[in-house]
Amino acid sequence: MKSLVVNKTPKRSENIHNLILKELYQQIPDNICVIDPDFNIVEANNNFAEHFGSWQNKKCYTVYKKLDVPCDNCPTMDVFSKGKPVVCDAIGIDKNGRKTHYIAHSFPIKSKRGNKIEYAMEMTRTVTETDRWQQEYHILFDRVPCFITVIGEDFRIVRANEAFRDNFGDVAGQHCYKVYKRRRTKCKNCPAEKTFNDGKVHHSTKTGIGKQGQKIHYAVSTSALMRGTDSVAHVIEISNDITALKQLEHKVIEAERLGAVGQTVAGLAHSIKNILMGLEGGKYIVSLGLAKDDKAMINQGWEMLERNFEKTTSLVKDFLSFSKGRLPELKMIDPAGLVNEIIDLYKDIAAQSGISLKSEIDNKLKSAPLDAAGIHTCLTNLVSNAIDACLMGEQKGNEVIVKVYEERGQLLFEVKDNGSGLDNEIKKKIFTTFFTTKGGGGTGLGLLTTRKIVQEHGGKILVDSQKGKGSKFKIVLPRKRLMTLYKETKE
Amino acid sequence: MLSKKILIIDDEPDVNTYLEAVLKSNGYETFSISDVENAMDRVKEIHPKLICLDIMMPKETGISFYSKLRKDKDFCKTPVIIISGVVESEKFNIHSFISDKSIPAPECYMEKPINVKKFIKKVEQLTN
Numbered sequence: 001m002k003s004l005v006v007n008k009t010p011k012r013s014e015n016i017h018n019l020i021l022k023e024l025y026q027q028i029p030d031n032i033c034v035i036d037p038d039f040n041i042v043e044a045n046n047n048f049a050e051h052f053g054s055w056q057n058k059k060c061y062t063v064y065k066k067l068d069v070p071c072d073n074c075p076t077m078d079v080f081s082k083g084k085p086v087v088c089d090a091i092g093i094d095k096n097g098r099k100t101h102y103i104a105h106s107f108p109i110k111s112k113r114g115n116k117i118e119y120a121m122e123m124t125r126t127v128t129e130t131d132r133w134q135q136e137y138h139i140l141f142d143r144v145p146c147f148i149t150v151i152g153e154d155f156r157i158v159r160a161n162e163a164f165r166d167n168f169g170d171v172a173g174q175h176c177y178k179v180y181k182r183r184r185t186k187c188k189n190c191p192a193e194k195t196f197n198d199g200k201v202h203h204s205t206k207t208g209i210g211k212q213g214q215k216i217h218y219a220v221s222t223s224a225l226m227r228g229t230d231s232v233a234h235v236i237e238i239s240n241d242i243t244a245l246k247q248l249e250h251k252v253i254e255a256e257r258l259g260a261v262g263q264t265v266a267g268l269a270h271s272i273k274n275i276l277m278g279l280e281g282g283k284y285i286v287s288l289g290l291a292k293d294d295k296a297m298i299n300q301g302w303e304m305l306e307r308n309f310e311k312t313t314s315l316v317k318d319f320l321s322f323s324k325g326r327l328p329e330l331k332m333i334d335p336a337g338l339v340n341e342i343i344d345l346y347k348d349i350a351a352q353s354g355i356s357l358k359s360e361i362d363n364k365l366k367s368a369p370l371d372a373a374g375i376h377t378c379l380t381n382l383v384s385n386a387i388d389a390c391l392m393g394e395q396k397g398n399e400v401i402v403k404v405y406e407e408r409g410q411l412l413f414e415v416k417d418n419g420s421g422l423d424n425e426i427k428k429k430i431f432t433t434f435f436t437t438k439g440g441g442g443t444g445l446g447l448l449t450t451r452k453i454v455q456e457h458g459g460k461i462l463v464d465s466q467k468g469k470g471s472k473f474k475i476v477l478p479r480k481r482l483m484t485l486y487k488e489t490k491e
Numbered sequence: 492m493l494s495k496k497i498l499i500i501d502d503e504p505d506v507n508t509y510l511e512a513v514l515k516s517n518g519y520e521t522f523s524i525s526d527v528e529n530a531m532d533r534v535k536e537i538h539p540k541l542i543c544l545d546i547m548m549p550k551e552t553g554i555s556f557y558s559k560l561r562k563d564k565d566f567c568k569t570p571v572i573i574i575s576g577v578v579e580s581e582k583f584n585i586h587s588f589i590s591d592k593s594i595p596a597p598e599c600y601m602e603k604p605i606n607v608k609k610f611i612k613k614v615e616q617l618t619n
Contacts, residue, residue, distance in 0.1 A: 273576030282509075
């Protein structure tokens with residue numbers, strides 16, 4: 001362009017000017033047409049023809065909108081009557097019969113004398129794509145089945161989508177913490193605040209209060225909305241309603257608890273049946289002794305009766321301590337400390353029986369919400385069982401190892417022995433009945449109690465055992481579940 | 492006439508005493524053992540006409556012993572009464588304990604505490 005200016009002569013300059021106009025007329029990415037006062041299109045560029053189809057000898061309303069009469073609010077008419085440019089947006093029909101949304105700029109073209117408007121030139125730019133994108137964005141924003149809010153630096157909600165409004169009310173302009181949690185101050189560990197500080201995505205699980213006072217559990221992610229490159233102007237919060245999931249989780253824990261109760265009752269019945277058998281036996285032998293006038297037999301029967309009455313007493317006592325229907329009292333404690341306590345408690349007993357009792361503790365272990373007394377009971381039961389299993393086994397060099405460690409978000413306590421081990425039938429029954437392998441010495445409540453406490457912590461107990469080789473009992477406590485229970489008990 | 496030998500296997504001494512008393516007073520010769528691990532040797536030694544067997548016992552279950560007995564060519568036909576408190580009589584199914592379907596069900600299952608009359612009747616029936 002610079003050389004054109006330097007070398008210009010009036011004639012040459014006019015030629016170049018015309019060339020540029022001609023090129024511009026065809027190459028501009030807009031549709032251009034020229035309309036006379038009778039709505040006839042008298043000229044149009046290639047883009048126009050490509051978009052709206054043939055225009056020669058046709059009225060503008062026929063080409064733009066496939067109509068037989070002029071449009072209402074005709075911009076061309078305004079141009080002719082007012083002599084000023086007019087901008088409007090309209091929806092027409094393209095050459096393929098599809099709806100097309102466009103913005104039209106109409107200008108007057110005056111006669112050479114300048115006193116008469118001879119034509120109107122219309123430049124139209126289709127906005128169908130942009131418009132569709134915008135519509136899609138609105139639908140997505142409003143209809144997506146999660147809560148979306150845009151939050152400003154002052155923690156006020158700038159925009160909220162339909163799902164959010166349905167659950168929390170129409171709350172634009174209010175502080176997010178007030179809306180989500182009815183708080184007067186910012187929440188602790190606010191993910192939005194973290195995103196404002198570092199511009200990164202943050203996740204969190206929270207419990208809020210809906211517009212009808214209902215509890216809403218949600219998993220929230222916050223992302224930065226940057227204007228320019230310097231700072232975060234807004235944060236977008238996307239939350240998934242996980243209330244149903246939480247309720248389901250709660251139900252599962254509850255079902256496990258009830259399941260344990262059911263099995264306990266079945267186990268209790270089994271225990272009572274055994275005692276009744278002993279009582280019936282005592283009664284039978286006493287009667288037999290009386291009939292035969294056999295004092296020794298009467299004594300034998302009487303002793304049987306006494307023994308089984310005693311068993312009833314101790315069963316009732318054990319059962320009452322087992323059935324204490326209390327929620328675990330969860331406190332943040334060091335799991336390693338519990339293992340050390342158990343080792344101290346059983347060290348001497350194990351040593352006296354020639355069993356080596358060891359601990360393996362993961363030193364990096366973080367504290368966890370546990371019921372100290374409950375887990376203490378579990379470990380006591382498992383370690384005492386392990387020692388008994390060693391005494392019953394025939395192997396020499398017995399050892400019991402108590403481990404505590406973490407694996408894939410789960411806290412694990414493990415009690416391993418190389419004692420007698422369990423055969424397959426026993427393995428199936430150990431948690432389902434008041435089963436004891438200790439003859440008259442056990443009530444069979446130890447493992448049931450252990451499982452009950454573990455389930456109350458939202459965990460499970462696994463057993464791996466081989467007859468003659470030993471057993472490994474593993475208490476698996478998912479940290480997420482522990483935290484959920486911890487929050488619930490605190491609330 | 493030689494009396495009929497019956498072997499009682501239960502880890503609970505009171506149960507053994509009771510069943511022995513019942514059976515002896517009805518004319519049977521009884522043997523009892525509370526250690527199931529040595530039970531097979533006892534069977535081979537005394538050749539019982541009938542075995543009364545508990546399920547839940549230390550070290551080895553009665554079910555495990557029963558499987559071994561049914562696989563033994565000499566004693567696979569020895570009648571067995573399982574006496575246990577594990578399940579109710581009408582709900583007992585041996586195959587809920589053992590997966591090997593070729594092992595037949597025991598001749599009788601009785602729930603603890605037993606009904607002495609029914610027990611003796613069954614014993615008579617199985618030993619004749």
